[in-house]
Amino acid sequence: MTERPPYVPETAADEGHPYAPDTAVAARPPTDATEPLLEVQELSVSYGRRGRSRHPLRPAVDGVTLRLSRGETLGLLGESGSGKSTIGKAILGLVRPAAGRIVFHGAVQDEDITHAPPARRRRLARHIQVVFQDPYGSLNPSRTIGQTLSEPLHITRRHTRGQAAARVSDSLNLVGLTADAAERYPAAFSGGQRQRIAIARALVLEPDLIVCDEPTSALDLSVQAHVLNLLVELQQTLGVAYLFISHDLDVIRHVAHRAAVLRGGTVVEEGTADRLTTRPSHPYTRTLLTA
Amino acid sequence: MTELPSAVRRHRPAPMVRTVLRRPAALVCLAYLALLVLASLAAPWLAPHGPTATDLDHVLTGPGAAHPLGTDNLGRDVLSRLMYGGRPSLIDAAVAASTVLVVGAGCGVTAGFLGGWFDRVFSWAVDVMLAIPVLVTLLVVLAVVGDHQVLAMAVLGVLVSPGVARVVRGATLAVRQELYVAAARVSGLGRRHILVRHVLPRVAGPVVVQVSLFAGGALMIDAGLSYLGFGADPPTPTWGNMIADAAAVTDRQPWLLAPPGVVLGLAILACGVLGDAVRDAGAGRSTTATPPAPRSRPSRSRASRPRKGTSHPPVPASRTDSSPALLSIHDATVALPGPHGMTTVVEGVDLDIGPGETVGLVGESGCGKSVTGRAILGLLPGRGEITEGSIVFDGTELVGADPRTVRALRGRRIALVSQTPLTSLDPVIPVGGQIAELVRRHHGGTRRAARARAVELLRAVRVAEPEHVATCHVHELSGGMAQRAAIALALAGEPDLLIADEPTTALDAGVRAEVLDLLRQVQRERGLAVLLISHDWKVISRMCRRTYVMYAGQVVESGPTADLLAHPRHPYTAGLLASAPGRAAPREPLRAIPGTVPAPHEWPPGCHFAARCALATPACAAAAVPLLEPAPDRGTRCLRHTELGKGDDRDRATAVRS
Numbered sequence: 001m002t003e004r005p006p007y008v009p010e011t012a013a014d015e016g017h018p019y020a021p022d023t024a025v026a027a028r029p030p031t032d033a034t035e036p037l038l039e040v041q042e043l044s045v046s047y048g049r050r051g052r053s054r055h056p057l058r059p060a061v062d063g064v065t066l067r068l069s070r071g072e073t074l075g076l077l078g079e080s081g082s083g084k085s086t087i088g089k090a091i092l093g094l095v096r097p098a099a100g101r102i103v104f105h106g107a108v109q110d111e112d113i114t115h116a117p118p119a120r121r122r123r124l125a126r127h128i129q130v131v132f133q134d135p136y137g138s139l140n141p142s143r144t145i146g147q148t149l150s151e152p153l154h155i156t157r158r159h160t161r162g163q164a165a166a167r168v169s170d171s172l173n174l175v176g177l178t179a180d181a182a183e184r185y186p187a188a189f190s191g192g193q194r195q196r197i198a199i200a201r202a203l204v205l206e207p208d209l210i211v212c213d214e215p216t217s218a219l220d221l222s223v224q225a226h227v228l229n230l231l232v233e234l235q236q237t238l239g240v241a242y243l244f245i246s247h248d249l250d251v252i253r254h255v256a257h258r259a260a261v262l263r264g265g266t267v268v269e270e271g272t273a274d275r276l277t278t279r280p281s282h283p284y285t286r287t288l289l290t291a
Numbered sequence: 292m293t294e295l296p297s298a299v300r301r302h303r304p305a306p307m308v309r310t311v312l313r314r315p316a317a318l319v320c321l322a323y324l325a326l327l328v329l330a331s332l333a334a335p336w337l338a339p340h341g342p343t344a345t346d347l348d349h350v351l352t353g354p355g356a357a358h359p360l361g362t363d364n365l366g367r368d369v370l371s372r373l374m375y376g377g378r379p380s381l382i383d384a385a386v387a388a389s390t391v392l393v394v395g396a397g398c399g400v401t402a403g404f405l406g407g408w409f410d411r412v413f414s415w416a417v418d419v420m421l422a423i424p425v426l427v428t429l430l431v432v433l434a435v436v437g438d439h440q441v442l443a444m445a446v447l448g449v450l451v452s453p454g455v456a457r458v459v460r461g462a463t464l465a466v467r468q469e470l471y472v473a474a475a476r477v478s479g480l481g482r483r484h485i486l487v488r489h490v491l492p493r494v495a496g497p498v499v500v501q502v503s504l505f506a507g508g509a510l511m512i513d514a515g516l517s518y519l520g521f522g523a524d525p526p527t528p529t530w531g532n533m534i535a536d537a538a539a540v541t542d543r544q545p546w547l548l549a550p551p552g553v554v555l556g557l558a559i560l561a562c563g564v565l566g567d568a569v570r571d572a573g574a575g576r577s578t579t580a581t582p583p584a585p586r587s588r589p590s591r592s593r594a595s596r597p598r599k600g601t602s603h604p605p606v607p608a609s610r611t612d613s614s615p616a617l618l619s620i621h622d623a624t625v626a627l628p629g630p631h632g633m634t635t636v637v638e639g640v641d642l643d644i645g646p647g648e649t650v651g652l653v654g655e656s657g658c659g660k661s662v663t664g665r666a667i668l669g670l671l672p673g674r675g676e677i678t679e680g681s682i683v684f685d686g687t688e689l690v691g692a693d694p695r696t697v698r699a700l701r702g703r704r705i706a707l708v709s710q711t712p713l714t715s716l717d718p719v720i721p722v723g724g725q726i727a728e729l730v731r732r733h734h735g736g737t738r739r740a741a742r743a744r745a746v747e748l749l750r751a752v753r754v755a756e757p758e759h760v761a762t763c764h765v766h767e768l769s770g771g772m773a774q775r776a777a778i779a780l781a782l783a784g785e786p787d788l789l790i791a792d793e794p795t796t797a798l799d800a801g802v803r804a805e806v807l808d809l810l811r812q813v814q815r816e817r818g819l820a821v822l823l824i825s826h827d828w829k830v831i832s833r834m835c836r837r838t839y840v841m842y843a844g845q846v847v848e849s850g851p852t853a854d855l856l857a858h859p860r861h862p863y864t865a866g867l868l869a870s871a872p873g874r875a876a877p878r879e880p881l882r883a884i885p886g887t888v889p890a891p892h893e894w895p896p897g898c899h900f901a902a903r904c905a906l907a908t909p910a911c912a913a914a915a916v917p918l919l920e921p922a923p924d925r926g927t928r929c930l931r932h933t934e935l936g937k938g939d940d941r942d943r944a945t946a947v948r949s
Binding site for chain 2 (some may be wrong): 079080092093094118121122123124125126128129130132134137138139140142143148151152155156190192198201205220221222223224225226228229232233247248249250251253254255273274287288290
């Protein structure tokens, strides 16, 4: 991981880029972290039935390469249909990539998770988690918050009831909710609270990476502010990395260390979030900025 | 979770069984079916006579002391035969229903959940099975296996399964695509676990309905087969052959038809009603889950609310323009029916729009922006009504006006563009046809002229190839194109006022800019007044000269947009501006407003924002705050706006707290 990949813009090195050679990792702000966590190499994803394409399909994601370090936020900026959510789904194993590799750098070993078999995918769950856009659809309405949150603990961590309940209430406290929320159903909560619960669910397994797929797009401005504050704060205390997918330039500028702009399934520009959102070099990014 | 305080327990909904039992209809049906089962099981002990014991002295008697339901043509006791006959009938129905449950629902769930080759084979098999005539096949089977009724009913179950399986597959497919299932997969849960815990409970509703309906049907078919002579041999009673016997002597004792007929009919009915009740209970359980009991506050009586002008002198925040307003809303209050009765959702709104002016109405969801827009159009949902105040459009009072007056204005003088063009345009009529229809409705003329005008309007909203787009249906257009078509539709009546309710919220950034430019262009060219409802400060600041800010049903601030953005005079506006991530330093905490927007039935009598406001004093909560005029052409509903404006520091309100 010492050589800097060619796609990293020159400016990145000047601004304390994560891949600049550096050995002192511990107790440093995330921007200076060097330990790689996830690599996406030449990823392509096409939708439609495999092996039956009479028409050549336009891929949803076409040769995308990304890198993410521990404790870092990588923003994926793009309009609808740009393939930004598909990248997230491929990392989560929810769609099958047509080509390319996804490498996860675990604590023990690096491994290719592009086509992880179900059993391996289940074990990956404790490292990679997700927060979806829709706070209403992402929680099973017929199960209590406690049931939803403790489920993965029973299955992947083999927690006892007591251990799971304690972990669930810790997790709920982390996102600013009280432990008694566990006893209620999703219908009892507002959109912002549900998004907090979704974040608590992602945190319950103490993952290294959370894929945030438009986590605040369905929320009002003032509620969004609370959720963004929470995400940033959790990153600072827990050191979790985010792949932050959004169409909102302001949100990306606020939360992300680095960002990639997607259009038609390819990365058109990549760099630090600050440079990208103030001095974009690609014309498309510029139109996003002025829109 | 036993360690949780007992106070929380109250919020737990009752278990499914108890929810079902709370429904009287379900309870009656369940009791009836239980009675049938018990009676047929306990027949050897409870029945007053044997099922085949003949009493030739009392043939075809009506109901009496010795034979409560009478006797048949061989003097056999009808009640006893009903009880004995219930057993084969109920067993047959249970066999058929279980077969459907296992084969039909099982295959449906599996196909829907697994997808892939299993699903393809399944769909193919279902298509083939559906082509098989059920009754004919059943008769053939009976001819082959003889009087093996149980086997016949199992075959019936298999034959009916494809229909059930298709419904269940559809339901499963829908649940499988839910985000929470994806989240469960990401959580590392196995397929079986997801199926049992997340999918099955959600498809249980349709399965229960399908199976219970079929169980009723199976009772009927079983009786029909017995009637035809299949099934148990004659002396052994079944409900079906009892009906057959009764039919043979119906000229001598019509009563005989009643006991088996009524018992059978009610059983079929009970199956259906019970299924519906279980489904409803399941649905109700997941949607009306128990919020913590809100402080119940029904729509306040207007007498208790301090009237503006009595507690505080009214200081109207008037427009300085001398031109008369095209639309003038004064002190409008709107109530909508809700779970807490008629609830006030818009309270005392004052708003003016001049001719050709673009005015912004900004606020978060649930603050009453859209309801205000709908009130102008007289299109309030449900039994919603304007309970107070006036809305004057170009000299015409709309509140309490003849519906025909309002209808005449709608479309022709006041038009609406909504957030989702896909729902505001008719999916089955080509876009051009819809516009032409409106053109003719408002301005008459020939079809050809209207069609030409429609294409012209589409060209005016900068649709490329308007002739082609006019022939397209909505689903063939992109989001931006559909929104342009919706704007063309709104322009068809050549209105004076356009109410644009979040017109660009559903669009991508690039398209959004184009649609906004278009709106501005038509506004300039046609001298159109626009009420732009939005939650997006960028959109508002780009489009509107003047802006009204709404919070919890009230206009809390108004003024020229640039001035309002630079010097907010209400803590809510200041807080909202401070929570936008675009203005803050990266990863520094945003100055979010604490708390949440109160629901309409929870509005306090004083300042609606007081509970979340850093500047609030007891005076704020004491009485309703009138719209004050802190500066020329500015309005605010804040008693302490001078604190906020002081030192030209818009962050003051939030600074106090942090």
